[in-house]
Amino acid sequence: MIKRRSMLLRAMALGVSVPLGGCNYEDPEHPDLADKFLHAMSAWNDRVQAALFDPHTLAPTFKPDQITRPPRFNAFYSIDQAPVVDEATYRLELGGQIQDKTPWKLTQLRVLPQESQITRFVCVEGWRVIGQWSGVPLRDFLRRVGADTRCKYVSFKCADGYYSSIDMPSALHPQTILALDFLGQPLTPPFGAPVRLRIPTKLGFKNPKSIVQLAVTNIYPGGYWADQGYNWFSGS
Amino acid sequence: MSGRVIHPWPLRLTHWLNVIAMVIMIGSGWQIYNASPLFDFTFPFTIGQWLGAAIAWHLAAMWLLVLNGLIYVVWSLASGHYKKLFPIRPRALLRDLRAALSFDLKHERGVYNAVQKLLYVGVLFAALVAVLSGLAIWKPVQLWFLSDLFGGYVVSRFVHFFAMTGICLFILIHLLLVALVPKVLPPMITGGRLP
Numbered sequence: 515m516i517k518r519r520s521m522l523l524r525a526m527a528l529g530v531s532v533p534l535g536g537c538n539y540e541d542p543e544h545p546d547l548a549d550k551f552l553h554a555m556s557a558w559n560d561r562v563q564a565a566l567f568d569p570h571t572l573a574p575t576f577k578p579d580q581i582t583r584p585p586r587f588n589a590f591y592s593i594d595q596a597p598v599v600d601e602a603t604y605r606l607e608l609g610g611q612i613q614d615k616t617p618w619k620l621t622q623l624r625v626l627p628q629e630s631q632i633t634r635f636v637c638v639e640g641w642r643v644i645g646q647w648s649g650v651p652l653r654d655f656l657r658r659v660g661a662d663t664r665c666k667y668v669s670f671k672c673a674d675g676y677y678s679s680i681d682m683p684s685a686l687h688p689q690t691i692l693a694l695d696f697l698g699q700p701l702t703p704p705f706g707a708p709v710r711l712r713i714p715t716k717l718g719f720k721n722p723k724s725i726v727q728l729a730v731t732n733i734y735p736g737g738y739w740a741d742q743g744y745n746w747f748s749g750s
Numbered sequence: 751m752s753g754r755v756i757h758p759w760p761l762r763l764t765h766w767l768n769v770i771a772m773v774i775m776i777g778s779g780w781q782i783y784n785a786s787p788l789f790d791f792t793f794p795f796t797i798g799q800w801l802g803a804a805i806a807w808h809l810a811a812m813w814l815l816v817l818n819g820l821i822y823v824v825w826s827l828a829s830g831h832y833k834k835l836f837p838i839r840p841r842a843l844l845r846d847l848r849a850a851l852s853f854d855l856k857h858e859r860g861v862y863n864a865v866q867k868l869l870y871v872g873v874l875f876a877a878l879v880a881v882l883s884g885l886a887i888w889k890p891v892q893l894w895f896l897s898d899l900f901g902g903y904v905v906s907r908f909v910h911f912f913a914m915t916g917i918c919l920f921i922l923i924h925l926l927l928v929a930l931v932p933k934v935l936p937p938m939i940t941g942g943r944l945p
Contacts, residue, residue: 539803552803555810566892573891634903636890639801640786642903715891743802745809750891 539743556745563747564681573689573714573750576632582643585697587704588718589674590738596703597673597724604708609729610669613660620694620708626650626658629691633714635721636750638739647712649693653686661730669735670711673724679735680713680720681747689714692725717748756860756942761831764822765938771818772917773797774811775880778804779914788911809888816881838867857931860944873920880913 539549587593605617630648656663663686669679684690693712694701701707706723713721719739729735740746757765777797781804784792798804826832842864849855850865857863862870886896886906900906928935936942 539798539800539806552806552810555813556806559809563889566889568892571892571894574894634890636903637786638805640782640907739802743806745805750889 552743556743559745560747563749564683567681567683567715567749569683569687571715573633576634576644578632578646580644581632581646581697585645585705586641586643588637589704589723590676591674593704595674598703599673599708599724599726601708604726606709606725607727608659609727610731611662611665612730615659623650623692623694623709627654628694630695631689631691631712631714633689633712635714635718637718638744638748646697647691647693648695649691649709649712651688652690652692652711653688655692656685656730663730665730666732667730667735669729669731670722670725671727671729672722673726676722676724676738677735678711678720678722678737678740679746680711680716682730684713684715684749687713687715715750717750719744720748753944754860756937756944758829758831759941760821760825760829762938762941764818764825767814767818768822771811771815772921774807775815776914776918778807778811782808783911788907812881812884815877819877819881834862835867835871838864838871843868853930857934859937859942869920869923873917876913876916876920880910880917883910883913886910 539552545553587596589596601620604620606623607617608615627650628648629651630646632644632646634642634644636642652668653663656668661668663682666682667679668682668685669677671677680690690711690713693706693710694708696702696705701710703724706721706725709725710723711721711725720737737744737746740748774797777795780793781796781798782801784796785801785804796804798807846855846864850863855863855865882896883900883906885893886900887903887910890897890903890906897903897906900909
């Protein structure tokens with residue numbers, strides 16, 4: 515009896531370790547079988563999330579007294595390494611399927627109609643903070659520069675080497691903004707100065723900071739974290 | 751070998767597929783928990799060595815858990831299997847609970863005693879809460895009604911955690927009972943026959 519029980523325990527232990535051993539999903543260049551399976555499931559989850567996305571469903575908004583203070587910094591580096599962009603020489607470069615690719619100065623972005631929102635920022639790690647951002651609605655900006663909004667993706671390149679991309683329906687969502695201000699003040703370097711994406715219908719890492727280039731494309735651009743194995747769509 | 755099957759094959763199949771799904775969901779869920787713990791502890795054993803892998807496992811295995819669970823529910827309703835889980839009478843429950851705690855509960859093949867019924871219905875409920883609160887955490891904007899049902903994003907995380915805890919307690923008791931009455935294990939694999 516004891517023998518049988520210990521066999522059972524051993525079988526259970528094997529059941530845990532055998533199918534999962536070595537599946538670290540850590541080396542995107544050399545995927546093993548489990549990595550390929552996880553990648554296919556993640557692509558399937560991208561499609562499910564795109565189908566689930568309703569352009570009229572708004573992310574919840576909050577009252578000013580619910581804002582998280584002090585704000586929480588998060589990046590793939592420590593706060594003192596945040597890039598400092600010279601606002602006088604800053605230009606937002608445009609690329610891809612956009613008619614007018616003239617770079618934008620910060621002062622030009624500031625005179626466009628601005629939107630303000632107090633929304634929840636949910637990190638892929640599980641925590642959430644509430645903040646207030648204001649800036650230019652991305653859909654207004656895309657129309658103004660003559661972007662082909664039939665394209666699939668809007669991609670972003672950042673001053674810190676970070677890069678990200680979102681689907682066009684999410685880019686055209688009314689709460690998706692090119693934020694210039696945070697908590698009533700111009701963005702500071704740790705929080706994405708001078709321009710960051712604020713998209714409350716997606717997880718925090720889909721809100722790239724210190725954007726220096728915006729492009730519209732049909733070629734999947736990936737992203738800093740998505741290329742390492744995080745789900746690309748990562749919608750909320 | 752002419753009697754009725756103790757565990758019909760759809761029950762056995764969904765049971766073992768559920769074992770795989772539950773192990774992956776709980777193991778990867780522990781790694782996800784560790785990235786931002788709700789309490790003053792982290793889990794030492796997890797699946798997926800880092801957050802990205804754990805989320806990938808979690809959001810892949812959720813399909814197995816949910817589809818397999820739906821197949822079980824549909825089969826259970828269509829075949830009448832669910833009738834074995836009901837009714838749970840308080841008097842029978844007290845009697846069987848007392849017997850179980852004094853290790854005197856007779857195992858009757860093919861019949862669920864009141865303690866078993868309560869445990870099975872309880873874990874099905876916990877699994878339902880786990881799935882719904884999990885969806886509320888995954889999609890607090892698009893599935894806002896689920897998020898609201900559980901009291902918002904932050905509370906949903908706690909509900910999800912306690913649903914997992916309930917399922918883990920069930921697994922513990924379930925395995926303990928199998929260890930105490932090992933003859934119940936082979937029929938869950940072969941189907942077994944009633945004499």
